Amino acid sequence: MPAPQHDDPLTLRALPGPAASPAPSTGLPQDAAAVLQLAAQSMFDVFAQAAQGMMVVDRSHRIVWISEGYKRFLPALGFDSEQAFVGRRVEEVVPNTLMAQVIETGRPMLLDLLTNQAGSFLVSRLPLRDAQGVVLGAVGLVLLDHPETTMQPLMLKFARLQRELEDARRQLAAQRRPKHTIAGYIGSSAVAMEAKRQARRVAATAATVLLLGETGTGKELLAHAIHAASPRAGAAFVGVNIAAVPDSLLEAEFFGVAPGAYTGAERKGRDGKFKLADGGTLFLDEIGDMPLALQPKLLRALQEQEVEPLGSNQVHKVDVRVIAATSRDLTAMVAEGQFRADLFYRLNVLPIRLPALCERLGDLEALVEALLEDIARRSGLAHRAVSEDALALLAAHDWPGNIRELRNVLEQVALLNDELLLTAAHFRAVLPAGVRAGVPGPLASDALQGASWSTAPGAGELLAVPLPQAVAELERRAVRAALAATRGNKVAAARQLGIARATLYEKLALWGREAEPPPDDR
Structure with missing residues (x-):
């Protein structure tokens, strides 16, 4: 094994040592630096002989010397000779090496x-350092090759x-990934299509x-959907239900906690939802339940895109897109x-308004089918179908709980019965008394009374046709x-119909001349 010569600048000039001083008469050289x-x-010779391979790199990351043992690794690295290897920058010829990091730090x-x-x-x-401590290069040693065999337990x-x-x-990424x-967002009615278009x-x-929108109209689903369709889809989607978090914990939930901020706080601190959603989307559900005292700090976080953890004086910049949702009348709350x-x-x-289920009964059949498929998948039961008379009965309900209530009713009936075809008789057991008799709920009754029935068939004749056709006719x-x-x-x-003007135009365009207004339209 050839040892480096004494004129090698990396082996001698890089060696630290105190100033020369007289040494005791022990047969050793009198010059301490020489010792x-x-x-x-x-030590260099011992390392070169004991290690399976060794290299020396200068300040510019160039390889200036390799040991005989290191030469056996050259063919696997793509080099057929020492001359082709020595003189190259180490990061160019040894993949994944951290020699450059040792030199720089x-x-x-x-x-x-x-x-x-x-x-x-x-x-x-x-x-490797000189007498003044300046880094002149680095030495790398291969202690073991194939440690998976010699160090198998480790x-x-x-x-x-x-x-x-x-x-x-992977689990964390799956939890943060948008689910919808x-x-x-199921539905082909005009109001459902308008909500999807705006989204x-x-x-x-x-x-x-x-x-x-009212509770149960699918606000969280649409929030996931907006994130999934946005340029931030690859980043985190973080949701927090403000109504489900105690007021005393909301500040920590949003902005995080500094280490040791209060008794019982985690020693390492905890990131808040804004920090977790950095680069992605933060969904604030039930924003109308935000405590008044915390609203100024939330406003600052939204405007400045920066948060200050509880118990900390440091401000952290964040890049968060916020989607908020509420079933409350915020305008009235402001007043x-x-x-x-x-x-x-x-x-x-x-703002995007999500229609209540009673406003889009034309989507009822598609919603029922999709919900029953999901119920069957989650419960492991066979898929169920719903008869025409059952759909007509469901359409007579005003659905104050919207799609969440519809799912609850379908799940109850599916779990309580073994039949694959669910009929009106099955649903009467779980629906309110008025609906069980086939009587329309308050909202449905108002809609029926508001329509022009001078040339219309009776209500019984209307319900005798397929439900989507009956609902479309009632709407026209x-x-x-x-x-x-x-x-x-x-x-x-x-305004009288309770719909947007754009929605009315879409309906008129869909129906053509049949529903054109009189000539004095404004």
């Missing part, structure tokens, strides 16, 4: 695992920990979205002083009646 150089040279890496096309190695990396433990880490990362898409438009922006006006304006940038008659009552004024007709 240190001799010791360093001996001056910190040794006493033990590490290196894996590349040449195999797996247990390595050590040490910086390697098995390392491999197990690596697998557990990857599993944890815009196509998953697609806002998904392309980074602006704050406010989802408005009553229960919700800050400035926070409402900050949230109400892109209600629109015609409203246009007739307002002399063709579409704004007034839309």
Whole structure:
């Protein structure tokens, strides 16, 4: 094994040592620096002989020397000679090496695992310094090759920990991944299509979205869908239900906790939902339940995109797109002083109203089918179908709990009966008394009374046709009646019908001349 010559700048000038001083008469050289150089040279020779491979790299990361043992790794690294290897930058010829990091930081890496096309190695990396402490290069030692055989217990433990880490990362990614898409918002009625159209438009922006609608109308589903269709789909979707978190814990839930902020706090601190959603989307469900005292801090986080953990003086920048949702009337709450006006304006940038189920009974059949499929998948039961008379009975209910209530009814009936075809008789056992008799609920009755029935068949004849056809016919008659009552004024007709003017135009375009307003339309 050839040892480095004494004129090698990396072996002698890099050796630290005190100033020369007289040494006691012990037969050793009188020059203390020479003693240190001799010791360093001996250690270098021992390392070169004991290690399975060794290299020296200069300040510019160039390889200046390799041991005889290291030469056997060259073919696997793609080199057929020492001359082609020495002189190259180490990061160019040894994949995954951290020699450059040792040179730049001056910190040794006493033990590490290196894996590349040449195999797996247990390595050590040490910086080389001059008398003033300036790093001149580094020495790398291959202590063991194929440590998976010579150090099998340690390697098995390392491999197990690596697998557990990857599993944890996959599980965390799955939890943060959006669960729904815009196509998953079921419905082809005009109001459902309008909600999906608006969702697609806002998904392309980074602006704050406010989802408005009664409980059970699918606000959380649409929030997931907007995130999935946005440029942030690859990042985290983090949701928090404000109504489900005690007021005293909300600040920590949103903004995190500094280490040791209060008695019982975690020693390492805890990230808040804003930090967890950094780069992605934060869904604030039931924003109307946000305590008034915490609203200014939430407003600052939304406006400045920065958060200050509880018990900390440090401000952290975040990049978060916020989607808020509420079933409460925020405008009325602002007027009553229960919700800050400035926070409402900050949230109400892109509002989307989700229709109640009673407003889109034309989607009832599709919703029932989709919900029954999901119930069967989750419960392991056979898939059920619903008869026409059962659909007619369900349409007679006003559904104050909307789709959540519909799912509850379907799940009850599916679990209580073994039949594959669910009929009206099955649903009467769980529906309210008025619906059991086939009597329309209050909202359905109002709609029937508001329609023009001068040339219409009786209610019994209407229910004798398929439900979607009956609902569509009822909708057309209600629109015609409203246009007739307002002399063709579409704004007034839309207000009377309780729908947006754009929705009214879509219906008229869909039906064609049949429902055109009189000529004096404004």
